[in-house]
Amino acid sequence: MTERSSHPAPTPQMKLTFLGAVDGVTGSRHLVDTGERQILLDCGLFQGFKQQRERNWLFPEALRGLDAVVLSHAHVDHSGWLPALVKHGFRGPIHASPATCDLAAVLLLDSAHLQEEDARRANRLGYSKHAKALPLYTKADARRAITQFVPLPPGRELKIGASRIHLTPVGHLLGACAVRLEHRGMRVLFSGDVGRSDDLLMPPPQPPESADVVLVESTYGNREHVLEDSAARLAAIVTDAAARGGSVVLPAFAVGRAQALLLVLQRLRAAGRIARELPIFLDSPMAIEATTLYRQHGKLLRVKPREVTTLMDGVRIVADAAASMRLTVARFPRVIISASGMATGGRVLHHLKALAPDERNSIVFAGFQVGGSRGARLVAGERETRIHGESVPVRAAVHHLRGFSAHADRPELLQWLRGLRGEAPQRTYVVHGEPEAADTLRQAIEHELGWRQVRVPQQGETVAL
Ligand SMILES: [Zn+2]
Structure with a gap:
C-alpha cells in the first residue's frame, strides 16, 4: 500500500480504495481520498468464510490518516469494524443517520459481547488454535466508538473540508441510506444496501441523486426474488x-x-x-x-x-x-x-x-x-x-x-439505478456481492441501462477519480 500523506500532491488527486465487500458481501469499507481528506464509507466487519474473517485482524495502511467515517447503515457488515478501528487509534467523527447511530450502538455492543464470549469459550474449552484466544475488540472499544457518532439527518448537508456529504433513504433497514460525497464537482454515490419496493417494515428506496461515480451493492445481483407468500x-x-x-x-x-x-x-x-x-x-x-x-x-x-x-x-x-x-x-x-x-x-x-x-x-x-x-x-x-x-x-x-430478504433483487437494483437523476454516471463499481452476483449485475447494468465503464473492483484496489 502506498504511504498516504500529510503532504498532499500539488494537484490533489481524488482516489478511491476498495477495502472490503468486493469479493463477498461483508466487510464493507470504501476509502475516498479527496487529496485533502480521507473519508471512509462504511466500516464493516468481515463475516462468513474464515479467509474473510481473518481480514478483521489486519489494519490496512491506507487507513492511517483517516479523518472521518460515514456509515450507510447499522448492519455489522457495514459498521462492525468500528471498534477495531477505534482500538487502532481512530478518534475522528463517525457520521450516520440518527436511527443508524441508535441501532449501531446496540449492534456494536452486541458484536463486542460476541467477540469476548467467543474468546472466553475458546479458552475455556481449549479449542482455539492459538495459545490464548483474544477478542477482536472489547465492549470498552465499542463504547468508545459510540461516543464518536455524530448524527446526520437524511436531506441535510455535512461538510468535511471541501467535501459535501448527503444521505438519501434506501429502505432495507431502519435508518439505512445511500451516501453521496461531492468534492470539487466530482460526485461519488455509494448505495449502501438497497431495500425492496415491498418490504414489510421499510418504505421503498428513494431514487438516488446524480453522480459521476457509482458504487452499487449486488447481494442479489444474480437473483430475482421468487414471489413466495x-x-x-x-x-x-x-x-x-x-x-x-x-x-x-x-x-x-x-x-x-x-x-x-x-x-x-x-x-x-x-x-x-x-x-x-x-x-x-x-x-x-x-x-x-x-x-x-x-x-x-x-x-x-x-x-x-x-x-x-x-x-x-x-x-x-x-x-x-x-x-x-x-x-x-x-x-x-x-x-x-x-x-x-x-x-x-x-x-x-x-x-x-x-x-x-x-x-x-x-x-x-x-x-x-x-x-x-x-x-x-x-x-x-x-x-x-x-x-x-x-x-x-x-x-x-x-x-x-x-x-x-431486505435486499433488492436484480430488477429492483436496476430500477433504483434507473431512477438516478441526471446523466448516466461515467463509471460504476459493483460491490457487495458474491463474484457471480456482482458480475451478473455488472452485465445487466451495461446491457439494460447502457451505462459504460462498469466494473467489479478487486480487494485493496485503488482507482483515481
Ligand atoms: Zn444491510
Whole structure:
C-alpha cells in the first residue's frame, strides 16, 4: 500500500480504495481520498468464510490518516469494524443517520459481547488454535466508538473540508441510506444496501441523486426474488411442527428481521392462521432493544404506528441467559425467535443444539445467508453441524424463507439505478456481492441501462477519480 500523506500532491488527486465487500458481501469499507481528506464509507466487519474473517485482524495502511467515517447503515457488515478501528487509534467523527447511530450502538455492543464470549469459550474449552484466544475488540472499544457518532439527518448537508456529504433513504433497514460525497464537482454515490419496493417494515428506496461515480451493492445481483407468500409458508411450518409436538426455532437478525418476523407472526395470530395459544418467545435482549428503537423511529416505517406498538403483545421475553437455558430444555411446542440470524453465534446456538437432533422440530432461516456461515450450510442441506466444538446431528426440518430478504433483487437494483437523476454516471463499481452476483449485475447494468465503464473492483484496489 502506498504511504498516504500529510503532504498532499500539488494537484490533489481524488482516489478511491476498495477495502472490503468486493469479493463477498461483508466487510464493507470504501476509502475516498479527496487529496485533502480521507473519508471512509462504511466500516464493516468481515463475516462468513474464515479467509474473510481473518481480514478483521489486519489494519490496512491506507487507513492511517483517516479523518472521518460515514456509515450507510447499522448492519455489522457495514459498521462492525468500528471498534477495531477505534482500538487502532481512530478518534475522528463517525457520521450516520440518527436511527443508524441508535441501532449501531446496540449492534456494536452486541458484536463486542460476541467477540469476548467467543474468546472466553475458546479458552475455556481449549479449542482455539492459538495459545490464548483474544477478542477482536472489547465492549470498552465499542463504547468508545459510540461516543464518536455524530448524527446526520437524511436531506441535510455535512461538510468535511471541501467535501459535501448527503444521505438519501434506501429502505432495507431502519435508518439505512445511500451516501453521496461531492468534492470539487466530482460526485461519488455509494448505495449502501438497497431495500425492496415491498418490504414489510421499510418504505421503498428513494431514487438516488446524480453522480459521476457509482458504487452499487449486488447481494442479489444474480437473483430475482421468487414471489413466495412467506406468511403462508411460515403459518404452515409453525402449524405442522406444533401438530408433531415440535418447536420452531427462527434464527433471526435482532435488528430488522426479528421485528419483521414478529409483525408477520402477530398478523397470523390475529387472523387465526396460527394457534393463539402457541407461545412465542423472543430470546434476544438486542432484539428487544431494537424493537424499542423501531417504535421510537416509527415515523420512518411504512407500518402504522399502532401496529408497531403491538409487535410485542403476548410475546414472552427471555431476558437473561439462565431463562434462555431453561427454555432450551423445555419440551412443549413453541416458537423461538433468537439471534444471530445466520446462526454464527449468540443464544440461538443453544436452541439449535437442543432442537436440531429431533425430527419433530423445524429450523427456519429468513433472508440472505452468507456463504460459509452455519445458516448457509444448513440451508444447503448439511445434516451435521459443529456447535461450541461439539458435533450436532440435524434431523429437524430446515426451511429457508427467502421472501424475508431486505435486499433488492436484480430488477429492483436496476430500477433504483434507473431512477438516478441526471446523466448516466461515467463509471460504476459493483460491490457487495458474491463474484457471480456482482458480475451478473455488472452485465445487466451495461446491457439494460447502457451505462459504460462498469466494473467489479478487486480487494485493496485503488482507482483515481
Ligand atoms: Zn444491510
